[in-house]
Amino acid sequence: MSLTVEKIFVRNLLMDCLFCKIASKEIPSEIISEDEKFVVFKDINPKAPIHFLIIPKIHLGPISALGAEDKEIISGLILKAKEVAKKMDISESGYRLIFNIGRDAGMEVDHLHLHLLAGKPLKFEF
Numbered sequence: 491m492s493l494t495v496e497k498i499f500v501r502n503l504l505m506d507c508l509f510c511k512i513a514s515k516e517i518p519s520e521i522i523s524e525d526e527k528f529v530v531f532k533d534i535n536p537k538a539p540i541h542f543l544i545i546p547k548i549h550l551g552p553i554s555a556l557g558a559e560d561k562e563i564i565s566g567l568i569l570k571a572k573e574v575a576k577k578m579d580i581s582e583s584g585y586r587l588i589f590n591i592g593r594d595a596g597m598e599v600d601h602l603h604l605h606l607l608a609g610k611p612l613k614f615e616f
Contacts, residue, residue, distance in 0.1 A: 509601035513547045523577065527563075528570045530606075539609030540578060540585070544570050550602040553591050567604045580608040 511517040513529045522542055523530040533541040546563050550556065556564070568587065575581045585608035590597040 507549055507601050508599050509543075509545045509603060510549050513545060523570070523574050525570075527566055530570065530574050533605070537605075538586075538607040538612060540580065540607065542574060542606045544574070544604040544606060546602055551600055552597060552602060553589055556602070563602070567602070571604060571606050574606060575608070578608070584608065584612075586612050 508517065512519045512531060519531040521529060521531045526547070528544060528546055530542050530544045533543050544567050546567065548563075550560060550563060553564075571585075571587050572581075575585050585606055588605040588607065589603075590605070
């Protein structure tokens with residue numbers, strides 16, 4: 491099988507993806523929840539008392555790179571957040587879900603991820 495430039499780029503991107511390495515357990519992380527499609531772990535730089543990242547186990551770029559064929563992953567991320575919020579007993583008190591898209595929004599890892607923040611009243615600040 492010959493490798494095209496695109497396949498080489500994708501292979502190298504996956505090899506260097508921090509979140510892919512967390513999902514495959516190459517890098518340790520404090521995992522909160524895991525199933526066959528998603529991993530939920532504590533953010534290493536939390537912005538709230540509860541700050542988790544929800545990622546698909548497969549590598550997907552940011553939302554700006556997704557298509558209609560990825561709608562199951564997007565809905566799955568949100569449903570996983572709902573499940574974790576219930577497990578952490580924050581469903582009633584409230585939580586915030588955030589997708590950062592692009593560097594100006596604070597996205598640091600080019601692997602689709604959803605932030606779940608809770609544990610205190612959250613202000614909307616910039």
